[in-house]
Amino acid sequence: xxxxxxxxxSNEHEWALLEDDGxxxxxxxxxxxxxxxxxxxxxxxxxxxxxTKGENMGEIESVKAVSDLFSPVTGEVVxxxxxxxxxxxxxxxxxxxxxxxxxxxxxxxxxLDSLLDPAAYKSITE
Amino acid sequence: xxxxxxxxxxxxxxxxxxxxxxxxxxGYNMPVQYQSILGExxxxxxxxxxxxxxxxxxxxxxxxxxxxxxxxxxxxxxxDEMPFGRARYGLLCKRDGGIIDDGIVYxxxxxxxxxxxxxxxxxxxxxxxxxxxxxxxPEARINDSTTHISMIAVQxxxxxxxxxxxxxxxxxxxxxxxxxxxxxxxxxxxVARTGYTGEDGVEIMPHAGDxxxxxxxxxxxxxxxxxxxxxxxxRLEAALLLxxxxxxxxxxxxxxxxxxxxxxxxxxxxxxxxxxxxKKGKQRQLVGFRTIERGxxxxxxxxxxxxxxxxxxxxxxxxxxxxxxxxxxxYVPNRFAAPGTxxxxxxxxxxxDAVVVPLPFYSRPSP
Numbered sequence: 001x002x003x004x005x006x007x008x009x010s011n012e013h014e015w016a017l018l019e020d021d022g023x024x025x026x027x028x029x030x031x032x033x034x035x036x037x038x039x040x041x042x043x044x045x046x047x048x049x050x051x052t053k054g055e056n057m058g059e060i061e062s063v064k065a066v067s068d069l070f071s072p073v074t075g076e077v078v079x080x081x082x083x084x085x086x087x088x089x090x091x092x093x094x095x096x097x098x099x100x101x102x103x104x105x106x107x108x109x110x111x112l113d114s115l116l117d118p119a120a121y122k123s124i125t126e
Numbered sequence: 127x128x129x130x131x132x133x134x135x136x137x138x139x140x141x142x143x144x145x146x147x148x149x150x151x152x153g154y155n156m157p158v159q160y161q162s163i164l165g166e167x168x169x170x171x172x173x174x175x176x177x178x179x180x181x182x183x184x185x186x187x188x189x190x191x192x193x194x195x196x197x198x199x200x201x202x203x204x205x206d207e208m209p210f211g212r213a214r215y216g217l218l219c220k221r222d223g224g225i226i227d228d229g230i231v232y233x234x235x236x237x238x239x240x241x242x243x244x245x246x247x248x249x250x251x252x253x254x255x256x257x258x259x260x261x262x263x264p265e266a267r268i269n270d271s272t273t274h275i276s277m278i279a280v281q282x283x284x285x286x287x288x289x290x291x292x293x294x295x296x297x298x299x300x301x302x303x304x305x306x307x308x309x310x311x312x313x314x315x316x317v318a319r320t321g322y323t324g325e326d327g328v329e330i331m332p333h334a335g336d337x338x339x340x341x342x343x344x345x346x347x348x349x350x351x352x353x354x355x356x357x358x359x360x361r362l363e364a365a366l367l368l369x370x371x372x373x374x375x376x377x378x379x380x381x382x383x384x385x386x387x388x389x390x391x392x393x394x395x396x397x398x399x400x401x402x403x404x405k406k407g408k409q410r411q412l413v414g415f416r417t418i419e420r421g422x423x424x425x426x427x428x429x430x431x432x433x434x435x436x437x438x439x440x441x442x443x444x445x446x447x448x449x450x451x452x453x454x455x456x457y458v459p460n461r462f463a464a465p466g467t468x469x470x471x472x473x474x475x476x477x478x479d480a481v482v483v484p485l486p487f488y489s490r491p492s493p
Contacts, residue, residue: 037355038164040445041421059474061423063163063445064355066474092162 001125002030004096008072008112009121010054015096016072016112019103024073024112027100028060028091031125036062039091044069044080044102051077051104053111058101060091072115075106135180136276136334137341146353152245154181157353164447166356170323171448174282175352176344179322179329180337183248184271185255188238191265196231196239199258201379201396203389208233213303213320216387218254219396223378223403227251228369230320232305240271240305240316244369248272258395275316276337280349281327281360283490288347289328293317302326311336311343322357324364325490359444362453365414365486371426372412372441372455378403381457383412383485410457412441414487415469417452418479420445424454424471431470431477432462440471446487453487454480 003009007017013032017025033039041061051057051071058069080102084090090099106112116124132155141148141157149158157178160166169175187196197204202216212233218226227247232240243251252270259266280289286297293310295317300306305318315332332340345351358368367373373382378396380388380403388400417424424443429436443454454471462469467482 037159038162040164040447041423043421059422061421061445063359063447066423066425089164 001034002096003118003122003125005118008115008117010070010072010115011124012070012072013125014070014072016115018109018112022105022109023078024075024104024106024109025100026072026102026104028069028095029121029125030095033092033095033099036060036064036067038063039088042069042084042088042091042101045077047077047080049077051075051102069101071104073104073106073111074108075104077102078105079103133181135178136337137178137180137278140338140341141178144351146351149354151354152181154245156181157351159353159355160351163353163355163359166350166352167359167447169350170282170325170352170356170360172283174280174284174288174327174349175323175356176341176349177279177281177352177354177357178276178341179279180272180276180334181245182272182277183243183245183251184275184277184331185241185243185252186234186238186269186271187241187255187266188269189266190237191259191263192237192239192267195255195259195263195266196241197392198262198395199255200229200231200241201388201394202231203392204231204233204239205392210235211300211304211306213305213318215303216389217379217384218251219379219394219400220375221396221399223396223399224375225369225373225377225379225382226254226375228367228373228384230318232318234305234307234316242277246370274334275331276334277329277331278337278340278344279321279323279327279329280344281321281323281325283325284348285325285327288344288349289317289330292343292347295328311340313340315340322366323360324366324486324488325360358442359446362442362444362455363446363448363486363488365455367412367455368442377412377457378408380404381408381411408460410438410459411463412455412457413463413482414485415454415456415471415480415482416449416487417471418481420451422473422476422478423452424473424478424480429472430456430458431472432468434470437462443471448488452478458482
């Protein structure tokens with residue numbers, strides 16, 4: 001299962017990618033989308049909302065069940081992916097790019113270092 | 127609690143080999159999803175999908191009392207003018223009208239009938255049949271054939287054409303709610319023109335040992351293998367009730383909206399209770415609703431509110447890909463049952479606006 005090496009991962013199967021502008025793009029992993037099955041609705045926090053590392057920031061509904069979304073970083077939401085409102089299937093089809101969920105301006109970008117690196121994340125998905 | 131080992135259908139090894147995701151259901155290890163539940167639903171609505179439903183109970187009832195036994199335990203009219211090869215849907219009720227199970231009775235020949243029960247209720251149905259045989263209908267024999275024959279549902283607008291291409295099945299003779307015996311992929315099978323998806327199609331019952339080759343043959347002929355996840359949404363879209371969710375021993379057929387499957391001109395177990403409900407009027411009834419927003423899905427057990435007071439709970443609820451909206455069923459007091467009535471569904475502290483709609487949610491386009 002694909003695990004890009006350019007980002008970090010949480011135990012709850014979210015990924016966090018540090019962008020050039022210092023913001024962190026967040027999504028769910030290939031493993032997570034596969035476990036969930038067809039995604040039909042994502043409830044994300046609003047722009048300007050505060051999110052806290054390890055705490056609930058929304059829900060992801062698949063055909064089968066609903067799951068909580070946890071933020072992998074602490075900070076302020078600066079953008080949400082408008083495309084997944086009309087095309088939630090992007091989370092399944094392209095979890096690491098077009099199916100991203102939110103972009104957060106982190107209080108401390110160093111917080112990413114405490115997340116799992118790709119090798120460590122791979123080990124929890126096996 | 128004692129954990130019983132899971133049973134498996136004769137197709138289990140093949141499902142695993144084909145990469146299907148398996149889950150425990152009604153005591154069986156069953157296929158829930160082959161690829162994508164949404165993809166499987168689309169295949170059934172637009173083409174043809176196949177389902178392993180071998181977990182369902184298949185009982186043969188024969189002997190000179192067979193007809194009378196079935197007429198007593200089942201709410202449909204099994205007594206007269208039910209010709210060979212006909213099938214009738216109905217309910218098995220307790221004396222108080224509570225629904226033990228729902229199922230289809232097929233007349234196979236003069237004194238041979240088949241009753242198909244829900245997997246989770248199979249043992250209970252067998253005991254119920256046996257009780258009444260011993261009590262009143264000694265000349266009936268009840269044979270549980272669940273493990274000897276498999277059952278594969280082939281459903282969708284292209285199902286009949288596909289089945290005809292690999293069998294001697296004649297769709298002009300075997301119309302909906304009829305059953306026949308014929309060769310399917312050169313092996314003997316029963317073929318019933320029934321299903322649980324809202325589409326045209328059949329349920330093929332071959333010998334257990336012939337089912338893996340038939341499953342492969344159907345896939346090779348273009349059928350999409352589907353799991354129970356898709357089946358549950360397909361049946362909800364068509365407003366086909368699920369026993370255990372949408373009805374059980376605490377509701378009667380009238381409350382469940384199944385009046386048309388109760389033959390009041392015959393004598394069946396529970397008839398007096400049903401008559402009393404018809405006379406007095408039902409207190410609550412099963413209604414369909416949809417949510418106004420597409421977002422959060424109202425699922426089973428979510429409270430249904432009117433003016434912030436709970437008036438019922440969701441029996442079945444799901445996102446319907448065919449209609450692109452969230453749909454559900456639930457019991458509400460009569461005064462909230464009219465289509466157009468505004469309801470609120472509470473889901474994890476959120477309040478979803480919903481409205482009562484007529485059933486079914488989906489009916490297939492006329493050919």
